[in-house]
Amino acid sequence: MSNDHIRPSSIEGIKQLAKRFKKSDGIQHAVALDKASKAAGFENYKHALRKLAGGLAAPGASPVLYISVSWRDRMTKATGCEILKMPLGKTLDALLKPAQYKASRGLGTMRREGPDHLGDTYTASSQKAAREAACEAARTIQFIEATRLVPSKAKRSFPRGQFQNRMPGSDHDAAWFDPAAKTFIRTNEPYARSSVSPEQHAWAERLGWAVAVSPWKGMYRPDGGTSLFLLADMSKGYLLEQMISRLAEAPAPIVASAWDGESRPIVPAFVSPGQLAEIEAKVPEVKMAGERRGSNNSVAYSMVLSGARRRPKSRMPIEGHKLVGRLLKSILIGTRARAGVHRRVDAIRCELDNWVQCEYKRDELSDDVFFDLYYHELPEEDALAAVPTSWDRHIVNLDEVKATLVRYYPECPPLRQLLKKADLAIRSLRTWNVAPTHTRRVDRSDIHRNRDPDDGGRL
Known part of the structure; x- marks a missing residue:
């Protein structure tokens, strides 16, 4: 198989291609790494490390993410696969690790199929359900990219580490970790509420927490009446203003009612460009x-x-x-x-x-x-x-x-x-x-x- 058409988009892809160059060309490993990095659009391997480690895409390519969800209607026996393509500012692997997916409601059933592809391990019960699952995953990625938080399931994210201290009126709440501040925050997405109630103000004051309503509608059902609340422990010195500002500038939540993805047969299975590059880079020489x-x-x-x-x-x-x-x-x-x-x-x-x-x-x-x-x-x-x-x-x-x-x-x-x-x-x-x-x-x-x-x- 020729190596000429392979264009890696990650450090791992560059390493795999370098192994192939080393074997096919009989060159030293360091030379092979530089050659593979040039194939990805970088000056050399060090240049690739600096750029890709920072979460940037390969030169000449804007990061994109494909989210695929297969579906099967038991009544009609119809099947299909819904594929949503969304732009990213950073690569998927720079935003979060695959091990962190399961801590998130929107990504819990997703699996990393490639550096630019998330595939749902569940088969949805209908085309509509598949589109909703893809959009919820996309909204979760939007939130992660805007806030720079990663999902968590840590119990210590609750006020004073106790579940019973959760905010009054909590619904669809979740824990998140801020890698920069080294602290946890929580989100809540209740229905039919767009302001902090007196009871919630009293709760926050009693526990020393801050509560704010996000201008960005949220991940759960932004087109179905839910609002996004942000909660943080003020004793940790955490301020929500910067996060509110980031969310105000974020693109509107992706929703199924404005679906602009692709519908295709369930087979052959969808393979994204980045996923294909990883597969080809790992194929051993015969x-x-x-x-x-x-x-x-x-x-x-x-x-x-x-x-x-x-x-x-x-x-x-x-x-x-x-x-x-x-x-x-x-x-x-x-x-x-x-x-x-x-x-x-x-x-x-x-x-x-x-x-x-x-x-x-x-x-x-x-x-x-x-x-x-x-x-x-x-x-x-x-x-x-x-x-x-x-x-x-x-x-x-x-x-x-x-x-x-x-x-x-x-x-x-x-x-x-x-x-x-x-x-x-x-x-x-x-x-x-x-x-x-x-x-x-x-x-x-x-x-x-x-x-x-x-x-x-x-x-």
Whole structure:
């Protein structure tokens, strides 16, 4: 693959391209870094570090962000993907880290797909819901860029560190951290209120806090009657005037009623320019020695979203995939609060979703069956759809998943990696002392449909 057309937009992208230059041109790493930096539009690597570390875009390019949300209407069976493009003053990675997304209501279900792309891991129930989700995420980014705050879930952000001290009339409140001032502030977005009430004034005076109404309408429902309140601890010396001024100059909140995004089919999956550059920069050079290892129990495969990987050199029966998918879905129920379980199990099903795409063509595996193998929630009548009375059921199910994989796949590194994830999830379950509780069940269809359409498969 030629390196000439790749134009990195981040330090990580420059580093990845430098590795390719080093290998293809036989040059020193420092020389390769400078060459990759020039490809990105900078004078050299030091120049790129100074500019990109400060959150600026590559020369000649204004930062933009794509927000994609897939949707599926259960009644009509219609599907699609809504894509919103918004301008930024800084790159996404300069505004906040992916680990901070989950602390925000508007970004909690979003995942960094690339340096210029946020993708929703939930599948919305309609086109309207998808647009609303994309706009709420966009408004959150607008707020972060204007205020220079980052989302937080710290309990000490409440007055005197106590939840019961929250402001009277609080609704849709959230915590934020100011990296410059090293302190927390809170936001509130109640309905039908555009001024601070006497009760709230008294609360603020009693606790030594400041309350102000923002001229910018907010993140939650700015076109549905909510207002944005800013709250800060005055004993920390924090003043809200500067933040109010920044919000007054911010662009109007992006709302679904003024939608100007793109609507496209759910497949092929949307890949942003920056995301594509990162993928291409990470594609390893093909080695002749690797091509001769035919006796290995694994084979190489490549996906648009995940790049080059390996999978077992065999295929599991469709019924085996159905069983494993059902078990994995059941394990994800009630475990969202336990990242050691939920993330690993989600990674297992994502990988198996890739494998089954490589194992079966469309004439062997229909779309209706394929899309339900590893995604979509279990039917309510399924015995595994309810939250278990204890985590023992999940442990038993994970053991059955492992046994099924070992039964149908040959021993190889890709299989060992999945089994290790399952073992770590089991270990996490055994040390989890929190009792299972009912949680809202959401239809998630994390779209990783990566077959090449030219081959007659899913993307």
